[in-house]
Amino acid sequence: MSEMRRVTAICNGTVVDHIPAGRAIQVLRMLRLDIGRSNPISMVMNVPSAKLGRKDVLKIEDRELSQEELDRLALIAPAASVAIIRNYSVAEKLKAELGEELVNIARCSFWNCITQNAREPLPQKLRVINVEPLEIRCSYCGRGQDMDEIVDNIL
């Protein structure tokens, strides 16, 4: 199987490679690609990877990810490599980069945080305390957020 493509090449769109094994579905949710889209999306999970041992890959046709989407991606798959494909060729290579603060990406999960009042107008802010291992806290209440909570609370 190693010599064969598991999924055919795409003409135009985005390939997200080196997603940690098992996280592809979370990535789709994080990028809001799991519902209401008509683009064809191919997903490969748990394939061998020299870099990660096992990895997931996503191929999203006819859609180029924006910088804001890359910021979201960095939360779940900070080592992911992103290729923008145009006419079957790699037109751009991008890296998902985790910034210091994530603004309006996800809502704080803590039930008593001031931001739980949806009418409060200031942006949702999560602060990156540490990248490896990933540690994220709400910029307002300081509570730690785990990855499942962040995915459940994306905006």
Added chain:
Amino acid sequence: MGDLITMDDLSNKEIENLLDNAERLLPVAKGDVHLPLLEGKVLANMFFENSTRTRMSFESAMKRLGGSVLNFSSAGSSVAKGETLYDTMQMIDGYADVAAIRHPRQGAAQYTADAIDIPVLNAGDGAGNHPTQTLLDLFTIREAHGTLEGLNVVLVGDLRYGRTVHSLSHALVRFGATLTLVSPDSLRMPAEIVSDLTAGGAKVTETTDLAGTIDEADVIYMTRIQKERFPDEDEYSKVAGIYMLTASDLAGAKGGMIIMHPLPRVNEIHPSVDSTRHARYFQQAFNGVVARMALLCDCLSVKIPKKVK
């Protein structure tokens, strides 16, 4: 210094300076010296949650220094009509020079600081932080022991929801304290705080046994099990009244050991302790005035004379 939201907003040097200034202001706090350093300045006391000592000591501090105070409580205000915190605080931005805020929701003080221009002092946000209490706690500890360095401090009670111990523990480890955290399992210090405390190399021990900690302690800091913070009343009733200190418990304590409590107490400290040399909680409550005086001067950029007469 602008806002004070958590103790991370102050360096150790800034803390020591504030405590030195507070000490100089003792005669003003006692009413022996008239020193109107804050004349013409207005403090907005924004209390969205009940308070006795914090609100009154902020008010006393401001008035002793010649300033004036706008007192707000959410009962009877537009908050009851559904006004957001953001909108309420926009108004205060125009009415006052500095705001102290207490709010039942965690993160409210940082949120306010992001929303307005005047300095914001966190007077307690849910189970989050209470840094102005920490300043008066540190003042009380230094007053008793002559130093903040390397003390053996025992924090007792509701360490999960207790904002006073969250802020105090962060500050104490920066001064090399050895911390013993005494609580029932359901009220242990939040994991992220323990992680922060030990990341700096501090020695932190967690236990459920108060009696075994008394003889080695320099400070025992009691806290109330806070009924109002429990999402579930059954959980509260399982741990209410679990730790109670009486005078007879202190037979083996060091002579200089002090017992502190942010108050109000319910039954954590028996009145028999009040007359022992260890009791320091009422002095601690008074120290709230000087600590907040020093803080108000600092955030309003008002210099305190070297000699206060």
